[in-house]
Every structure is written in C-alpha cells, then in structure tokens.
Amino acid sequence: MRASLKDLENAVNQVKLLKKDPGNEVKLKLYALYKQATEGPCNMPKPGVFDLINKAKWEAWNALGSLPEETARQNYVDLVSSLSSSSESSSQVKPGADKEHAGYGTLVVTSEDGITKIMLNRPTRKNAISTQMYQEIILALKAASQDDSAITVLTGNGDFYCSGNDLTNVTDTPLGGIEEKAKNSTNLLRDFVASFIDFPKPLIAVVNGPAVGIAVTLLGLFDIVYASDRATFHTPFSHLGLSPEGCSSYTFPKIMGPTKATEMLTFGKKLTAREACAQGLVTEVFPDATFQKEVWTRLTAYAKLPSNVLRISKQVIRNREKEKLHSVNVEESSIIQGRFLSEESMNAVMNFLSKRAKL
Numbered sequence: 001m002r003a004s005l006k007d008l009e010n011a012v013n014q015v016k017l018l019k020k021d022p023g024n025e026v027k028l029k030l031y032a033l034y035k036q037a038t039e040g041p042c043n044m045p046k047p048g049v050f051d052l053i054n055k056a057k058w059e060a061w062n063a064l065g066s067l068p069e070e071t072a073r074q075n076y077v078d079l080v081s082s083l084s085s086s087s088e089s090s091s092q093v094k095p096g097a098d099k100e101h102a103g104y105g106t107l108v109v110t111s112e113d114g115i116t117k118i119m120l121n122r123p124t125r126k127n128a129i130s131t132q133m134y135q136e137i138i139l140a141l142k143a144a145s146q147d148d149s150a151i152t153v154l155t156g157n158g159d160f161y162c163s164g165n166d167l168t169n170v171t172d173t174p175l176g177g178i179e180e181k182a183k184n185s186t187n188l189l190r191d192f193v194a195s196f197i198d199f200p201k202p203l204i205a206v207v208n209g210p211a212v213g214i215a216v217t218l219l220g221l222f223d224i225v226y227a228s229d230r231a232t233f234h235t236p237f238s239h240l241g242l243s244p245e246g247c248s249s250y251t252f253p254k255i256m257g258p259t260k261a262t263e264m265l266t267f268g269k270k271l272t273a274r275e276a277c278a279q280g281l282v283t284e285v286f287p288d289a290t291f292q293k294e295v296w297t298r299l300t301a302y303a304k305l306p307s308n309v310l311r312i313s314k315q316v317i318r319n320r321e322k323e324k325l326h327s328v329n330v331e332e333s334s335i336i337q338g339r340f341l342s343e344e345s346m347n348a349v350m351n352f353l354s355k356r357a358k359l
C-alpha cells in the first residue's frame with residue numbers, strides 16, 4: 001500500500017522524536033523528499049552563490065527532478081522508518097540508568113554517592129553542543145545547584161569530551177533572519193556561560209577525550225579538571241572567524257600567562273593533555289586505560305567530605321571574581337555576536353557543513 005498523507009504527517013512527527021541526529025546529508029534528503037511530496041518538482045529560483053545553506057537545499061530538491069509526489073511521499077516515510085529503527089536499536093552507554101534524572105534529550109544526568117554527573121550524550125556528533133544541549137545544560141546545572149549532592153561533574157559519552165558549538169546550530173534561521181539568529185545564539189551563549197560562573201558547588205570536568213572550542217574555554221570556570229592522556233584541547237576560533245568566549249579572554253591569561261593564552265586563543269594551538277596540565281588548565285592527567293577508575297575513585301572519596309564546607313570553600317575561592325567574570329562574559333558575547341555575522345565566520349561554517357573543512 002502506498003503511503004498516505006496521514007503517513008507523511010506521522011513520519012514528520014517521528015523525525016522530531018529521533019534519538020539520534022541523522023546528520024546533514026540525511027536531513028537534506030528528508031527536506032527534498034518532503035518538498036517534492038508536498039509541492040512537486042522544485043519551483044524555487046536557485047539561491048545566490050553565498051547563500052550556501054539554501055543552495056544546498058535547492059540542489060537536493062532540484063535533484064529529484066520530476067519524481068512523482070506519491071513516490072516522494074513513500075520514500076520519505078520509508079527513510080524515516082529506517083532512521084527510527086536504527087535509532088531505537090543503537091546502544092549508547094547509559095551508566096547509572098537507575099539513578100537517572102528524566103527529561104533530558106541530549107544529556108544523561110545521574111546522582112549517586114553525593115555526585116551529580118552531567119554527561120553530554122551526542123556521541124555520534126562528538127557531543128557537539130546543539131541549541132537544545134545548551135538549554136539542557138543550563139537546566140541541569142540549576143537542578144544540580146539545588147540538589148543534595150556534594151559535587152557536580154561534567155563529562156562526555158563516547159570517544160570525545162565535546163567538539164564545541166554545534167556548527168549546524170546556524171542552519172535553523174528564524175523568520176527575523178541571520179541577525180536575529182546571531183542575537184538569540186549569543187544571548188543563549190551568555191546565559192549558558194553565566195550558569196557556570198554562578199554554579200555554587202565544586203564543579204569538576206572529567207575530560208574523557210578531545211575537547212574543542214567552548215568545551216575548552218569553559219574549563220577556566222571549573223574547580224578541578226581531570227583529563228585522560230587521550231584528551232586534546234583546541235580553540236580554533238580564528239579558523240572559524242570567531243573570537244574567544246567562555247570568559248577565556250580573562251581566565252586563560254590568568255591561568256597560563258598572556259602569551260600562552262594568545263597561542264591557544266588567537267592562533268588555535270592545540271595542546272595535549274600533558275601540555276594543558278603543564279600550563280595549569282588541567283589539574284591532573286591519567287592514562288586512558290585507568291582514567292575512569294582512578295578518577296571516579298578519587299571523586300567518590302571527595303564527595304564524602306561535608307557538603308556545606310565544600311560549597312563555602314568554593315565560594316571563598318571564587319566569589320571575588322564573579323562580578324568581573326560576568327562583565328567579561330557580557331563583553332565577549334557582544335563581540336562574538338558581530339563575529340557570528342562576519343563573512344569569515346559564515347564561510348568557515350559553510351565549509352564545514354559542505355564537508356570541505358575539518359579541524
């Protein structure tokens with residue numbers, strides 16, 4: 001039986017519930033099939049050469065030629081059904097599932113033995129921070145600041161700690177256009193960073209693999225950073241036409257001195273875990289083979305200390321910097337808003353999306 005309009009509508013809703021991001025190529029295919037199924041052959045003028053996202057969409061739709069609408073509908077429904085079954089059968093690690101806090105789509109949040117663990121859970125995207133993930137981390141930190149755990153840990157699922165800002169965040173441009181997108185994104189970035197500045201208890205990063213961009217800069221706001229010797233630390237802002245964020249323009253020069261900070265933040269020098277440790281960004285490096293065991297043994301012992309005094313000590317160490325950090329965050333967010341709209345930044349993102357560039 002051919003897919004009906006109702007089947008198409010159901011499939012569209014199913015896409016929103018996919019647990020795994022299907023990737024840009026599949027998304028383009030879905031877009032093209034949907035347009036063909038609902039509007040017939042491509043009827044849009046070809047977008048200009050610099051309008052890369054709309055051009056990619058146009059090309060995907062146009063490539064379907066005169067494919068009949070019913071066939072496009074059927075192909076869309078079949079494609080979504082294959083994505084749904086592979087997403088259901090994918091077995092990502094979900095440690096501590098019995099202590100898991102419900103309601104997060106991009107994180108696994110667990111509380112056990114006095115530790116709230118916030119695990120970035122988009123391993124197939126190297127834990128890139130999507131808009132949803134930014135929002136969920138803000139919520140998870142808020143909840144962790146009020147729960148009865150002594151310490152809070154941020155870590156990544158899979159082989160990466162985090163590949164930084166999800167470069168596809170830029171693709172869902174609102175009606176207000178790219179300016180509104182830049183404003184919304186940088187407001188979210190500012191609120192996200194503020195939730196780290198304000199976090200009231202010891203915050204520990206368990207850096208299980210490579211870290212990129214904002215995942216690195218934020219480390220200056222953590223109280224302890226443990227890294228696997230497989231981890232690397234890379235802030236390729238200039239390559240992306242972007243400027244430093246996460247308060248790194250202030251914390252990095254303080255931690256490692258202005259010239260080392262410049263090598264990282266301006267020239268994009270990638271550090272190994274041992275180099276990052278020598279420069280004070282990382283507290284201690286562990287061999288990857290024993291990383292999880294050693295780190296969790298140590299953290300479980302730390303979490304047995306009286307929780308009130310842990311909070312108070314953190315605040316004594318950090319509070320006098322808070323006001324300064326907030327003002328740095330506001331300034332950095334405003335500068336990056338301009339960078340976001342720059343040709344340099346747009347070209348870098350488009351090159352990544354069209355698979356011409358990788359770090």
Ligand SMILES: CCCC/C=C\CC(=O)SCCNC(=O)CCNC(=O)[C@H](O)C(C)(C)COP(=O)(O)OP(=O)(O)OC[C@H]1O[C@@H](n2cnc3c(N)ncnc32)[C@H](O)[C@@H]1OP(=O)(O)O
Pocket residue numbers: 022023024025124125126128129163164165166167168185186189212213214215236237240242245336340352357358359
């Ligand atoms: C308002 C502005 C806010 C700005 C805030 C912050 C700034 C930053 O964080 S800048 C840093 C941004 N991050 C990057 O530039 C990293 C881009 N990714 C890469 O260069 C590579 O993917 C990486 C070196 C991280 C890993 O390489 P590989 O090990 O070869 O893996 P793959 O490239 O095959 O990755 C698998 C899959 O994940 C997708 N991916 C990875 N990182 C990102 C990302 N940051 N954004 C979007 N998508 C990402 C990658 O494209 C692959 O997808 P598929 O090809 O569809 O499988």
